Amino acid sequence: xxxxxxxxxxxxxxxxxxxxxxxxxxxxxxxxxxxxxxxxxxxxxxxxxxxxxxxxxxxxxxxxxxxxxxxxxxxxxxxxxxxxxxxxxxxxxxxxxxxxx
Amino acid sequence: xxxxxxxxxxxxxxxxxxxxxxxxxxxxxxxxxxxxxxxxxxxxxxxxxxxxxxxxxxxxxxxxxxxxxxxxxxxxxxxxxxxxxxxxxxxxxxxxxxxxxxxxxxxxxxxxxxxxxxxxxxxxxxxxxxxxxxxxxxxxxxxxxxxxxxxxxxxxxxxxxxxxxxxxxxxxxxxxxxxxxxxxxxxxxxxxxxxxxxxxxxxxxxxxxxxxxxxxxxxxxxxxxxxxxxxxxxxxxxxxxxxxxxxxxxxxxxxxxxxxxxxxxxxxxxxxxxxxxxxxxxxxxxxxxxxxxxxxxxxxxxxxxxxxxxxxxxxxxxxxxxxxxxxxxxxxxxxxxxxxxxxxxxxxxxxxxxxxxxxxxxxxxxxxxxxxxxxxxxxxxxxxxxxxxxxxxxxxxxxxxxxxxxxxxxxxxxxxxxxxxxxxxxxxxxxxxxxxxxxxxxxxxxxxxxxxxxxxxxxxxxxxxxxxxxxxxxxxxxxx
Numbered sequence: 225x226x227x228x229x230x231x232x233x234x235x236x237x238x239x240x241x242x243x244x245x246x247x248x249x250x251x252x253x254x255x256x257x258x259x260x261x262x263x264x265x266x267x268x269x270x271x272x273x274x275x276x277x278x279x280x281x282x283x284x285x286x287x288x289x290x291x292x293x294x295x296x297x298x299x300x301x302x303x304x305x306x307x308x309x310x311x312x313x314x315x316x317x318x319x320x321x322x323x324x325x
Numbered sequence: 326x327x328x329x330x331x332x333x334x335x336x337x338x339x340x341x342x343x344x345x346x347x348x349x350x351x352x353x354x355x356x357x358x359x360x361x362x363x364x365x366x367x368x369x370x371x372x373x374x375x376x377x378x379x380x381x382x383x384x385x386x387x388x389x390x391x392x393x394x395x396x397x398x399x400x401x402x403x404x405x406x407x408x409x410x411x412x413x414x415x416x417x418x419x420x421x422x423x424x425x426x427x428x429x430x431x432x433x434x435x436x437x438x439x440x441x442x443x444x445x446x447x448x449x450x451x452x453x454x455x456x457x458x459x460x461x462x463x464x465x466x467x468x469x470x471x472x473x474x475x476x477x478x479x480x481x482x483x484x485x486x487x488x489x490x491x492x493x494x495x496x497x498x499x500x501x502x503x504x505x506x507x508x509x510x511x512x513x514x515x516x517x518x519x520x521x522x523x524x525x526x527x528x529x530x531x532x533x534x535x536x537x538x539x540x541x542x543x544x545x546x547x548x549x550x551x552x553x554x555x556x557x558x559x560x561x562x563x564x565x566x567x568x569x570x571x572x573x574x575x576x577x578x579x580x581x582x583x584x585x586x587x588x589x590x591x592x593x594x595x596x597x598x599x600x601x602x603x604x605x606x607x608x609x610x611x612x613x614x615x616x617x618x619x620x621x622x623x624x625x626x627x628x629x630x631x632x633x634x635x636x637x638x639x640x641x642x643x644x645x646x647x648x649x650x651x652x653x654x655x656x657x658x659x660x661x662x663x664x665x666x667x668x669x670x671x672x673x674x675x676x677x678x679x680x681x682x683x684x685x686x687x688x689x690x691x692x693x694x695x696x697x698x699x700x701x702x703x704x705x706x707x708x709x710x711x712x713x714x715x716x717x718x719x720x721x722x723x724x725x726x727x728x729x730x731x732x733x734x735x736x737x738x739x740x741x742x743x744x745x746x747x748x749x750x751x752x753x754x755x756x757x758x759x760x761x762x763x764x765x766x767x768x769x770x771x772x773x774x775x776x777x778x779x780x781x782x783x784x785x786x787x788x789x790x791x792x793x794x795x796x797x798x799x800x801x802x803x804x805x
Contacts (some may be wrong), residue, residue, distance in 0.1 A: 236614050240498055247491055256487060263494030267501045274505035282510045283501075288451050290497060293456050297493075300463050307467055308479040320480045 232273035239266035253305055253315040257298070264294045333383035333392040336375040336400050340437040343367025347430040357425030360778050361411070364429040368408040373703075376403040388511055389447035394797035396444040399577050402653055403443075406570045406660075407436045410562070412772040413664050419470050419560035419673025421779045428468055431461035432566065439574040448510040451578065452493075455538060458574060459489055462567055469560040471540060475674065481551075481558025488551040492541030500533025502527050512581060529592050536582065542575035543630045546603040553615075553623035560673055564619055565663030568626055569656040576633055580645045583637050584801060590640065597638045598729050604631030605736040612743050618676045621743060622662055625702060628736060629655050635733055636717045644720040646795040651717055653790075654701070654709035654783055658694030661698030661776045665691050668763055678747055688763040694773045695751050701780050703744035704737050709783035 239262055246259030268287045275283025309315055331338075343569050346363050350356045379401065384391040410432065420428050422780040438458030445451040467482035469475070504510060506528055507518035541548040556564045583593070608628030615621040633655070636648025668691055669684065670676045701708035714737060718730050765773075783790060 229470050236501075240494075243494065244491075253483060253487075257527070259491045260487065260494060263491065264497060267494065267497035270498070270501035274508075275499065278505070278508040278510050282508070283504055286449050286500075286504065286510055289453060293452065294491070296456070296460060297486075297490050297634060300460050301483075301490065304463070304467055304479065304486055308483055311471070311476065311479050320483070 229273055229277045235248060236266045236270040236273070237254060239269065251317050253317060256317070257301055257305070261298070264290060330383050330385055330443055332378060333381040334385060335378050336371055336404065337437065337440055339370045339374045340367060340433065340440060344430060344433045344437060345369070347426060347433055350610060351426040351430055355421050360426035360429040364433055365408070365411050367433060371404040372401070372408055375404040379550070387509050389450045391446040392444055393800055395801055398793060398797050399443040400440050402573060403436055403440050403570060406410060406432070406573070406656055409660050409772060409776070410566050410570070412665055412768045413565055413660065415667065415766070415769065417562060420468055421470055424468055428465060435461035435566070436570060439570055440750050442574045443577045445648040446512040446581070448504065448512070452497065452500070455578070456493065458571060462571070463489065465563045465566070466555060466559040469558070469563070470673065477558045477714040482578065485551050485555045488548065489541060492538045492548055494634050495534050496538030499531045499537065503535060505529065532582070532593065533596060536579065539575045539579050539582070540600070542571045543579070543633065544627050545630045545634055546600050546607055546627070549604065549607070549627045549781050552627055553620045556619040556623035557617060557675060561619070561663065561667045561670060565604050565660060565667070568622065568659045568663065572630065573652050573656060576648055579637060580649065580798070581801070583640065584645070591630030594638055594640055598726065601631045601634040601638060601729065602732050604628060604634065605733060609736050609739045615743070616677055616679070617683045617706050618666060618678050618681065618747070620657065621678065622745070625740065625743070626659070628740060629702070632714060632717060632733060634732070635729060638726055638729060639720045639724040641724060642795055642798050643723065645798055646722045646791055647713070647716040649794050650791050651713035652786065654713045657776055657779050658698045658701040658710055658782065661694050661780065662702070664769065664772055664776065665695040665698070668765065668769060678750055681747065681750045682797065683752030683760065684751040685758060686762070687760055688765060690765060690770060690773050691763060694777060696748055697777050697780055699747050700743045701784070703741045707781060707784050709780050712784050716787070
């Protein structure tokens with residue numbers, strides 16, 4: 225069996241769905257963060273696959289920028305999680321409920 | 326780089342050199358005052374540069390960056406918005422002295438991201454500019470001072486980041502499909518190559534997902550959860566920034582994206598109609614029950630984002646111009662409200678609606694600003710909010726979206742109730758206890774006068790603004 229574009233796309237959609245439902249269902253902020261990373265990574269897989277089968281390099285260049293964005297986002301997000309842990313001694317989402325009226 | 330392309334990039338260069346100066350200031354000890362002056366000077370220089378470069382046309386960076394009438398007009402709006410926000414920020418009572426330079430640095434960087442966003446015509450630069458405008462905002466939210474009864478800033482920051490990154494992830498996934506269908510990241514090329522397949526499921530899904538990152542910035546219905554929490558948890562000045570400028574950026578990019586789809590694309594129109602209706606109803610109905618003024622503005626902001634989306638439903642130039650006009654007017658009105666919030670709460674705490682009682686005795690100018698801003702938001706005639714709604718609904722009706730227009734009218738009626746409650750407290754309420762009058766410094770007085778004048782002027786004479794916006798939209802997708 226040769227591996228064609230659709231196989232890559234199916235994997236990419238699966239990764240995206242895993243990330244998306246993980247974000248919705250997980251209770252730990254760090255686990256949610258991992259799921260967010262999965263969502264970002266799924267688009268890079270699709271971009272590389274499209275780029276390969278379209279015969280252009282634009283998608284690969286896009287992937288570099290997506291990875292940079294993901295790295296910056298982790299730096300910002302983990303900084304806030306650490307600050308949150310120092311203040312509340314928890315990173316569980318259900319214990320963060322001060323903002324509900 | 327030739328002289329002409331240097332001129333075309335001048336506003337961004339001024340803003341970035343200002344950010345560099347601010348970065349140097351962050352390296353020293355407690356340079357809060359100098360940082361504020363540097364940021365103000367940067368803002369004023371950027372306003373001057375943007376006004377100077379209004380007529381520029383250029384394509385820079387191998388076609389990734391397009392300077393045209395549309396982008397230059399919005400850069401002027403962003404530069405003035407930055408100046409307004411800095412005047413409004415004043416002494417930043419709720420930010421610790423040591424981190425004030427960082428605060429101003431992030432503020433300038435975020436606006437520079439927005440300024441670049443409106444010129445981007447390549448998916449890569451678009452995503453980078455969008456993130457450059459978002460990340461500083463994520464960091465500005467938790468910079469608020471901790472104190473008794475105010476320990477929610479980290480919580481609101483974490484919500485803001487998570488929804489933001491999730492929206493970015495969904496948007497990137499949609500963009501990857503648009504790239505896959507067209508084989509290019511350049512928007513003008515993408516438009517041409519997407520036309521033959523625009524009605525196919527992958528194209529519609531790709532476009533719909535790609536909009537998600539923008540809906541988040543605009544706080545439209547399924548991506549609105551962060552809005553009230555972030556407004557409540559962030560300091561008053563930060564909330565004022567988050568409520569105003571990023572929404573204009575989102576509308577501007579949405580214009581670039583929606584103009585991709587032909588005017589007979591019923592799926593996109595239907596999707597936008599649903600989002601607009603849901604946003605209006607959700608925002609207005611929940612706002613009815615709010616006691617905190619910032620939370621009320623947060624929910625009403627969701628409803629106003631819904632009104633702005635009404636302009637896109639018609640998929641016509643008139644509609645896009647109306648949406649841009651409305652969101653620029655919204656920036657002026659919401660800033661008027663936030664000036665009042667920042668001044669009424671002297672030490673930076675949140676302001677309950679009940680605390681506005683007797684504002685007309687404590688400070689007549691603030692009460693007038695609040696009344697003008699809130700009447701504008703409610704859509705009462707002489708102000709910009711009324712003309713904005715009128716042009717939006719006219720453009721939607723011209724394309725036969727009668728049901729949407731009726732829903733929008735019902736929502737405008739619901740909204741008047743809670744806006745009038747605010748005005749009643751400020752104008753007819755008596756101050757509880759013996760509240761001292763509020764002394765205003767001259768920058769605040771000037772800002773109040775400017776905002777009132779702009780809200781009235783835009784409302785009385787909308788034609789020049791709408792015509793300028795419509796004219797700039799005409800050249801949006803033309804080759805330079």
